[in-house]
Amino acid sequence: MMPFRSTKFIFALSLTLAGTAIAAYIVLWFLFVGEQRRAAVIVESLNEAERARASDASLQVLLSETALLRARADALFIGKEGTVVFLKELEQTGVSAGVKTTVVKVEKKEVEGREGSLASAGLETLIVAIEAGGSFAGVHRFLALAERLPRPITLSRVSFSRSEKGVWIGVFELEALKIK
Amino acid sequence: RAGSALISSVQETGARVAVLAEHIPVSLSYGIATFVSLRQSEVRILAITAILAPEGGWSISASGISDTRDALAAFERTLKGDRRFADVDLPLASFAKDKTLPFTVTVAYRDTQP
Numbered sequence: 001m002m003p004f005r006s007t008k009f010i011f012a013l014s015l016t017l018a019g020t021a022i023a024a025y026i027v028l029w030f031l032f033v034g035e036q037r038r039a040a041v042i043v044e045s046l047n048e049a050e051r052a053r054a055s056d057a058s059l060q061v062l063l064s065e066t067a068l069l070r071a072r073a074d075a076l077f078i079g080k081e082g083t084v085v086f087l088k089e090l091e092q093t094g095v096s097a098g099v100k101t102t103v104v105k106v107e108k109k110e111v112e113g114r115e116g117s118l119a120s121a122g123l124e125t126l127i128v129a130i131e132a133g134g135s136f137a138g139v140h141r142f143l144a145l146a147e148r149l150p151r152p153i154t155l156s157r158v159s160f161s162r163s164e165k166g167v168w169i170g171v172f173e174l175e176a177l178k179i180k
Numbered sequence: 181r182a183g184s185a186l187i188s189s190v191q192e193t194g195a196r197v198a199v200l201a202e203h204i205p206v207s208l209s210y211g212i213a214t215f216v217s218l219r220q221s222e223v224r225i226l227a228i229t230a231i232l233a234p235e236g237g238w239s240i241s242a243s244g245i246s247d248t249r250d251a252l253a254a255f256e257r258t259l260k261g262d263r264r265f266a267d268v269d270l271p272l273a274s275f276a277k278d279k280t281l282p283f284t285v286t287v288a289y290r291d292t293q294p
Contacts, residue, residue, distance in 0.1 A: 063190070070193050073196060073197060076200060077196070117195070118199065123199065140212060140213065143208065143212070147206075147208065155206070156231075156232045157231050158208060159227070160229075161226065162227065
């Protein structure tokens, strides 16, 4: 009887060992797969960081290479503190046209419609009204010169009127873009 | 953070360039010079007002005095015949007097480039 018991014992032991081995294999397999996933996530994060670094570097190069051009483009707008400079430009334009100028209004345009897209460009609209007095030719020349100022200016209303003394008065309402 | 600052700087530059590209200069001075040149010497213009139309172009309104009906009628005909101007409006009442006719004429100026 001993040999039979021994065989049964060995069989049971073998089954137990095999079961344990299978369970251990399954556990290890899941652990392995989990680690593999973590490793893949880490590798992808590293790749993404590398791509971001390369993108930052190329942006830096692009910004540095275009700095002069961007400065020239920005110079077309009224600078952050450039309102006074712009008004002097308009007055100088009046001198060139041979008319006497008076700034009658300077204000920031209230936000509406297009102002939203301007905000994304870091810009705001300045409304300026300027009066120019002199001969008709002079006032007209002032208009022509103001239109040709190297700035994105939009004239919204222009009026010319002849006074009783024969002097022409031009009132020009314009919108100019200013860096915020 | 540095990356997002760079991207925002590039986006801002792009938006500014787009603003510059969208800007279409309108030569109102050319329009006014043309308008004034179309009148005869008997027609004296005393005031001009130009308002930027929402759809582009300008609405030019001028008032003055014409010495004769014929000169005022000729001015109206010349304006109507010039394709740079449209919607010429000179009220018939302007022709009521036979001499020293005060008038106000309104036109749409469509030409944007000289």
